[in-house]
Amino acid sequence: MRSSSGTFPFRDINGTVWLAYTDWGISTRENLLLCVHGHTRHGRDFTKLGEYFSKDWHTISFDLAGHGKSGWLSNKEDYSLESSVRHIDGLMDYRGISKVDWLGTFTGGILGMIFAARDDSPIRRLILNDVGPVLTFGSIKLLLDRFKSNAVFRDLEDANIYFRRAYSGCGIGDDVDWSDFIVRSINREVDGTYSLHYDPAIINELETIWSDLDVWDVYEKIQCPVLVLRGKGSGVLSREVADRMARVGPKAKIIELEDCGHAPVLVDSKYLSIVSEWLSETNHLIEDEDLPPQDKELGKDQVD
Numbered sequence: 144m145r146s147s148s149g150t151f152p153f154r155d156i157n158g159t160v161w162l163a164y165t166d167w168g169i170s171t172r173e174n175l176l177l178c179v180h181g182h183t184r185h186g187r188d189f190t191k192l193g194e195y196f197s198k199d200w201h202t203i204s205f206d207l208a209g210h211g212k213s214g215w216l217s218n219k220e221d222y223s224l225e226s227s228v229r230h231i232d233g234l235m236d237y238r239g240i241s242k243v244d245w246l247g248t249f250t251g252g253i254l255g256m257i258f259a260a261r262d263d264s265p266i267r268r269l270i271l272n273d274v275g276p277v278l279t280f281g282s283i284k285l286l287l288d289r290f291k292s293n294a295v296f297r298d299l300e301d302a303n304i305y306f307r308r309a310y311s312g313c314g315i316g317d318d319v320d321w322s323d324f325i326v327r328s329i330n331r332e333v334d335g336t337y338s339l340h341y342d343p344a345i346i347n348e349l350e351t352i353w354s355d356l357d358v359w360d361v362y363e364k365i366q367c368p369v370l371v372l373r374g375k376g377s378g379v380l381s382r383e384v385a386d387r388m389a390r391v392g393p394k395a396k397i398i399e400l401e402d403c404g405h406a407p408v409l410v411d412s413k414y415l416s417i418v419s420e421w422l423s424e425t426n427h428l429i430e431d432e433d434l435p436p437q438d439k440e441l442g443k444d445q446v447d
Contacts, residue, residue: 146193148212153233157221162230163212164238167193167202174200177243179231179251181272181406182349183290185211185340187327188248191320191410196419205234207250209342219344227254241265244422248272248406249379253358260364267429270370270418271395273377273406275384276362279355282379286405287349296337302329312376312404320410362392368425369395372417374403396421 148165165186176196178189186204193202206213207227216222231254235243245266247255252274259266289309296302306325315321329337369392373385388395398417400407409415 146190150212151233151237153230155229157216157218160208160214160216160230162208162214162234163206164234165189165193165204168197168200171201172240172242175240175243176200176202177240177245178202178204179245179247179254180204180207180210181249181251182286182345183339183341184248185327187211188324188408189246190323190327192246192415192418195412195415203238205231209345211340215342215344219342219347222342222345222348224250224253224257228257231258235265242267244268244270246270246272246418247274249274253278256358256361256365259367259369260361264365264367266367268368268370268422268425269365269393270372270421272372272409273374273380273403275371275380275388276359277355277357277381277384278352278379280352282405283349283352283356285378287346290346291339293343294339295332296329299325299337302337310408312374313406313408314374314400314403314414315408315410316402317410320408324408324410359391362388365393367393368428369393370418370421370425371395371397372407372409372414373397373399374405374407375399375401376404377406379405 146165146167148163150161150163152159153162163186178186178192180186180188186206189202189204193204196202208230209215209222227250242265245255245258247270252271255266255269255271256276258264259269294305296305302325306328307321315324328340330340331337371385371388373380385397389397400414407414409418
């Protein structure tokens with residue numbers, strides 16, 4: 144099934160930024176899944192997932208500001224979790240979303256925890272892809288060592304070498320999937336070189352972190368069902384943290400993904416089936432809520 148894409152303007156005291164999203168699947172709010180990417184990634188990482196779920200689900204992926212098709216912020220210091228929360232609130236308001244299942248990788252997962260911990264949370268179920276309530280300074284330093292802020296590639300082979308090294312633990316095994324992953328991660332410049340798809344300034348947000356990031360207080364407020372996907376070789380989500388996530392707060396279900404580190408790119412059908420099965424298994428845990436009339440049918444956001 145084909146996807147459809149769109150943008151909307153978000154205005155605040157810092158000006159206007161155009162934010163992008165992509166849709167897959169059927170025209171419904173009953174099974175609505177919002178996917179939010181990691182810190183150096185973008186919404187098209189969820190293309191295979193959107194296609195996989197398209198028969199029974201409506202999937203929306205969001206490009207955070209400075210990533211993918213979304214605009215770059217004029218005030219570079221405004222790249223923050225707080226800004227991303229405002230932008231996603233804007234997306235939900237623009238699309239008329241009141242209830243949603245959420246899948247988030249790294250930054251997208253932290254944002255998911257923040258939304259799920261709200262008193263009147265819009266999150267029905269939360270899937271955290273290789274991220275938890277603790278990010279150690281050591282793990283952040285490792286990420287900074289892997290990723291560049293302003294890399295320029297002479298040709299596609301140069302880009303291929305960079306991405307296969309930087310994302311070696313993401314669980315992609317197929318050359319076709321690698322090709323799709325890389326092509327969607329770069330922009331062709333007028334001089335024939337290639338650049339990264341994100342604003343180089345987003346790396347600065349990680350560089351401002353000088354100690355462990357701890358949001359256990361947020362996690363323990365979550366009341367919805369939670370699934371945690373942990374790359375078996377992850378250097379970001381430790382087994383100790385994952386084990387604690389299974390014991391406290393929402394008592395998440397933990398599944399380790401073989402042949403993965405940080406962060407699993409969910410393109411393999413064996414990983415996608417894990418997500419699908421968990422969503423089916425937890426259907427009975429969702430309260431039978433009457434959706435507002437505007438949520439029964441999609442209006443302006445029809446999917447081809």
